[in-house]
Amino acid sequence: MKLLVVEDEKALAQGLKFNFEQEGYSVFTAEDGPTAIRHFEECYESDGESIDLVVLDLMLPGMSGYEIAKEIRRIDEVVPILVLSARELSEDKAYAFDCGTDQYMTKPFALPELLSRVKNLLKRKSLVHKAPVSTRKVPKEYQFGNVTVDFEAFEIEVDGERKSLTNLELRLLQYFIEHEGMVLTRAQILDDVWGEQSAFVTTRTIDNFVLRLRKLVESNPAEPVHIVSVRGAGYRFMPEEMSE
CATH class of the missing domain: 1.10.10.10 (Winged helix-like DNA-binding domain superfamily/Winged helix DNA-binding domain)
Structure with a gap:
């Protein structure tokens, strides 16, 4: 499973990368939006190399996490996006969900809870892809x-x-x-x-x-x-x- 961590605090990003890798995930980190989106697009266009989950900060230099979420959603409608942010207002959470994110955790956070949420989101994505679909396929x-x-x-x-x-x-x-x-x-x-x-x-x-x-x-x-x-x-x- 491939994870994309978008976080500009280098110590936190490296800490997340280390802990995710200990769980067996392959992790790419990005400090800004353009880098994150470029890597996501490159993986999306490569067979079998697409990102399975995105961990996203909201307060980033130049391009906010909200904008990144919108752009990722334009590329991939189903990849799980988990927000990890210091923003605690309900308005921030609501707007993040409007931008297409799936879950929202505030900093500081408990590592076991984060790992559990990531595991569950990946499991749900896997079940969605494997489950028989009775709905019609919608063209672009x-x-x-x-x-x-x-x-x-x-x-x-x-x-x-x-x-x-x-x-x-x-x-x-x-x-x-x-x-x-x-x-x-x-x-x-x-x-x-x-x-x-x-x-x-x-x-x-x-x-x-x-x-x-x-x-x-x-x-x-x-x-x-x-x-x-x-x-x-x-x-x-x-x-x-x-x-x-």
Whole structure:
């Protein structure tokens, strides 16, 4: 397993590298964003050499950890990203999750807990890759109704007008598309889309995100035909308008 540690405090970075290597991981350290992203891209483009997990500080010179997380998410949507930061405010944590990170630990931290979290994230990634998938494979560009979704650009085009999506909006929309026609409960969506972040949000958050998506993709958000509500259950995605 290959880990990327992005940390500008050299003593801490070397300490993390030593302890991770003692656990049997291969570790690359980077002190800044450009170096981290360049190495991540090089590994991603090499067969069998991709990074399996990223440990990321937020306060870095020149390029913040938030920006690095966004860029990594543009390259790889599933690689686990664990934030290790001195920032303790809930706003910092929420924004980190919005940028696509999976877990958040504050400094100072307990090494056994960090090692346990890394192990569990890697295990979850392995199970996701090995588990049989019953959902549909979504192409890089997907069209439904008068909407074209560009998953690589984080954009949608509606009647010729392009609009940007946040990471979570895109992940939620992709989740709906992958489960076309299936009734999805709020609990399912919360677990599968928000994952570890679910401890910080409520099912009401899902409703708010659905409203935001409807405003983007529905001709009449008040009477949606693509992201429809299922009374007493949750939501269902329908690529084509259902006939009466």
